[in-house]
Amino acid sequence: MTAQPTGVNASPRPAGAPILSVQHIVKVFRNGSEVKAIDDVSFDVNYDEFICIIGPSGCGKSTLLRIVAGLEKADSGQVIFRGAPIAKPSPKITMVFQTFGLLPWKSAMENVELPLEVAGIAKAEAKQRAERYLRMVGLGGFENAYPHDLSGGMRQRVGVARALALGPEVLLLDEPFSALDELTAKSLRVLLLKIWGDPALPTNNFVMVTHNVEEAVMMADRIIVLSPRPGHVVGELRVPLPRPRFEHLRDPLFFQTVDKLMGMLSSTTEEQM
Amino acid sequence: MRGLRLITAVVVLVATYLLGSFFVGQSAVQYVPVYALLSLGRVALVYFIALAVGLGFGILAATSKTAERILVPIFDIGQSVPILGYFPIVLTFLIILFPAGVGNEIGALFLLFTAMEWDIFFGVVGAVKAIPSSVEEAARGYGFSGTNHLRYVVLPAVLPALLSASVLAWNDGWTFDAASEFVQFANSAGQLTTYFVPGLGYFITHSLNMGNLAASWFGVLVMGEIIFISNQLIWHTLQNKVAKHKPLLASVIRDDFQSPLRLRKRFRRIFSFRLRQSGQEVRATNQLSTRVVALIFVATLAFIGFLAYANLPISAVEGFVAALTTPDGQIYNVPLYSLFTIGRLLAAYLTCVAISLLCAVLAVTKKNFYRYFYPLYDLGRSVPYLAVFLPLFVTLHASLPAGFAQEIASFILLLLAMVWYLLFNVVTAARALPTELTEVSAVFRVSGWRRVTDIILPGVLPAFITGSLLAWGGGWNVVIYSEYVQIGQSAPYVLPGLGYLLDNAAYVLGDIPLVVFFLFIMSGIVILLERLVWRRLLKRVERFGVEFN
Ligand SMILES: Nc1ncnc2c1ncn2[C@@H]1O[C@H](COP(=O)(O)OP(=O)(O)OP(=O)(O)O)[C@@H](O)[C@H]1O
Numbered sequence A: 001m002t003a004q005p006t007g008v009n010a011s012p013r014p015a016g017a018p019i020l021s022v023q024h025i026v027k028v029f030r031n032g033s034e035v036k037a038i039d040d041v042s043f044d045v046n047y048d049e050f051i052c053i054i055g056p057s058g059c060g061k062s063t064l065l066r067i068v069a070g071l072e073k074a075d076s077g078q079v080i081f082r083g084a085p086i087a088k089p090s091p092k093i094t095m096v097f098q099t100f101g102l103l104p105w106k107s108a109m110e111n112v113e114l115p116l117e118v119a120g121i122a123k124a125e126a127k128q129r130a131e132r133y134l135r136m137v138g139l140g141g142f143e144n145a146y147p148h149d150l151s152g153g154m155r156q157r158v159g160v161a162r163a164l165a166l167g168p169e170v171l172l173l174d175e176p177f178s179a180l181d182e183l184t185a186k187s188l189r190v191l192l193l194k195i196w197g198d199p200a201l202p203t204n205n206f207v208m209v210t211h212n213v214e215e216a217v218m219m220a221d222r223i224i225v226l227s228p229r230p231g232h233v234v235g236e237l238r239v240p241l242p243r244p245r246f247e248h249l250r251d252p253l254f255f256q257t258v259d260k261l262m263g264m265l266s267s268t269t270e271e272q273m
Numbered sequence B: 001m002r003g004l005r006l007i008t009a010v011v012v013l014v015a016t017y018l019l020g021s022f023f024v025g026q027s028a029v030q031y032v033p034v035y036a037l038l039s040l041g042r043v044a045l046v047y048f049i050a051l052a053v054g055l056g057f058g059i060l061a062a063t064s065k066t067a068e069r070i071l072v073p074i075f076d077i078g079q080s081v082p083i084l085g086y087f088p089i090v091l092t093f094l095i096i097l098f099p100a101g102v103g104n105e106i107g108a109l110f111l112l113f114t115a116m117e118w119d120i121f122f123g124v125v126g127a128v129k130a131i132p133s134s135v136e137e138a139a140r141g142y143g144f145s146g147t148n149h150l151r152y153v154v155l156p157a158v159l160p161a162l163l164s165a166s167v168l169a170w171n172d173g174w175t176f177d178a179a180s181e182f183v184q185f186a187n188s189a190g191q192l193t194t195y196f197v198p199g200l201g202y203f204i205t206h207s208l209n210m211g212n213l214a215a216s217w218f219g220v221l222v223m224g225e226i227i228f229i230s231n232q233l234i235w236h237t238l239q240n241k242v243a244k245h246k247p248l249l250a251s252v253i254r255d256d257f258q259s260p261l262r263l264r265k266r267f268r269r270i271f272s273f274r275l276r277q278s279g280q281e282v283r284a285t286n287q288l289s290t291r292v293v294a295l296i297f298v299a300t301l302a303f304i305g306f307l308a309y310a311n312l313p314i315s316a317v318e319g320f321v322a323a324l325t326t327p328d329g330q331i332y333n334v335p336l337y338s339l340f341t342i343g344r345l346l347a348a349y350l351t352c353v354a355i356s357l358l359c360a361v362l363a364v365t366k367k368n369f370y371r372y373f374y375p376l377y378d379l380g381r382s383v384p385y386l387a388v389f390l391p392l393f394v395t396l397h398a399s400l401p402a403g404f405a406q407e408i409a410s411f412i413l414l415l416l417a418m419v420w421y422l423l424f425n426v427v428t429a430a431r432a433l434p435t436e437l438t439e440v441s442a443v444f445r446v447s448g449w450r451r452v453t454d455i456i457l458p459g460v461l462p463a464f465i466t467g468s469l470l471a472w473g474g475g476w477n478v479v480i481y482s483e484y485v486q487i488g489q490s491a492p493y494v495l496p497g498l499g500y501l502l503d504n505a506a507y508v509l510g511d512i513p514l515v516v517f518f519l520f521i522m523s524g525i526v527i528l529l530e531r532l533v534w535r536r537l538l539k540r541v542e543r544f545g546v547e548f549n
């Protein structure tokens, strides 16, 4: 009935069922005029999977992620997490934000601590855990720095530590590197892949939104391709490259996969490149 | 649309007049339309003078370094000194200088001018300085110079800021109208003197003297309606027109609603000698000047205190000392009375803090908050609080002891004078909080009290401190007005405070050195509080502010 647990405190896994199932999501924004952002999107996230969602600007990627996070209500359809529909944010699903979403008036440490304290974890324990996660993302020694003293990359590391400290099962990431320069983004990609593959951590399911084709191929097990607005799934691509991926960035297979994804993307847009 | 609003305005005014005739009495209110027109004319005249002066000197100060070095400190001092504090001296001088009637009129116009000028001047300076260098370079590239440059670059660029400043100036002008049109006091011999110029402000106070409270309130109502209507018909319309050009001038103004105080904040920064030029903060003598001001202030206080108490016979200052130490001058009351006045301001301020922070929380948590907030704000801003004060006091006095009634009326006056600055800044900041912060609190389930203390309040803190700085400035200006009240022949109603000492020195004793001395004390306290408390706090929290991009 149950498969082997991979994390330290992993919950049981019903065989065959995905951890997260997005089912026929439709979202229309109504303020004055009607904007249909998402049109019947469905996909599954299986245990231990790294999913990337890619699509043209404005196709509803962020909206979709926010629905999964329980921040936004879908007009129809539902998101099933471990067999139950998601209605509101849960500590089992957390998020990393595009522009970090740190509180400028709190130190790195306090930013990570806040969700832990809110979740009812004792102050001393929260402190210890925040310290551990900050060290894990490479910010040991920066506990007392404030966001404005940190570089963009370091800020996003705080964002990652904060999202992981609660020990969620699903991590949602909305273009987490698009506000960073390429070199910084590269090292953060490596960090995230390491965290995803770390069996000592309970967070093994990543859903990441991106604009960047190479990034998606480098990181994802499976890529969901969305059409221009209103977004719907135009295809799905399983990345055939073995891991660790950064050892295969020169493989012809890598470039073939990138080309294939490019093809899928441009076939959905009016203007051909 | 505009025609409809105009007709509505006329109908409302006529209906008010008819109702007034019916309920207050035809004979009492028959001249109100004339008074209203006279006040309107006075405020409008001074507005245009203030506009001309502000534009001329503002553009000069913004474009010439030398002019800036001379003009900015002058205007800065002008606006730091509480207007109603030095009004008595000015009036006394003018009345000696000019023939009967003319002195009063010039005095009234002068008070209005000082109420209106600063916003416009600093508005213009800030806007000219904020012209993007790319626009300047393009203009130079096309060979614009002299009048062309002024006409096609500077004036259009200044327009939005000028409008925002004009709204403030216009409202401040009306607010001070009540104080400028009627000054009445009894000298030490109990002899009553009245200086007045005909207008709505005169009508409001004069009706009280005649014992007609209803007529006085009626005057307040008409004044409030005129302010509200002129805001809606003139300023909102003009601002909407100018709004079309805004994308180009985004650095100056973000939003119709939030512009005025944002601008003010900007200029406050400018004249604290922290110039914001093309993103670079040039900090000059700020630190030094604060210390110098503090030092001079404390040294002079100590010196005067020493002279006053020891009563040393130093011939050079003897006359002055004698004037200062007259028992009626009550110089020994300065420390305690200063505390009373500060206490009065503090009570009103703390109430404003509670109201504005509550509104900040509501603005973030309640979706349709703004639908109720903006109309109420517009309405509240139209209340001419200085005009409200006297009828309010008389109304309260009908059922309460005088001192108590005066304290309550003073509290309400201060509340109305201070609350808008705080509300405006704090609510604007709450509105501008990035949606990402809202999502962060939702994802990490920071809710209830934790959300208030950890997210909303820190998020609005810089705006809150800026608003506090402005609110105290506004408060000092009117607290003087509330501590000394002369109605009809009766003895003056007074509250122990600096404002009372000032008015007593000016009106009852007619002692100019003493007035100057009290003014000096008051300005010193105002400037020190601003420099030592608000600016420090602002500097401290600025770096923790949310980044708006
Ligand atoms: N709160 C909202 N109200 C109205 N319309 C919205 C709202 N949020 C998003 N939209 C609209 O829905 C569409 C999808 O927005 P969304 O932010 O999800 O796109 P996206 O794929 O994330 O785009 P990008 O790649 O630029 O981040 C857009 O057209 C956007 O304008």
Ligand SMILES: [Mg+2]
Pocket: A061, A062, A063, A174
């Ligand atoms: Mg997006």
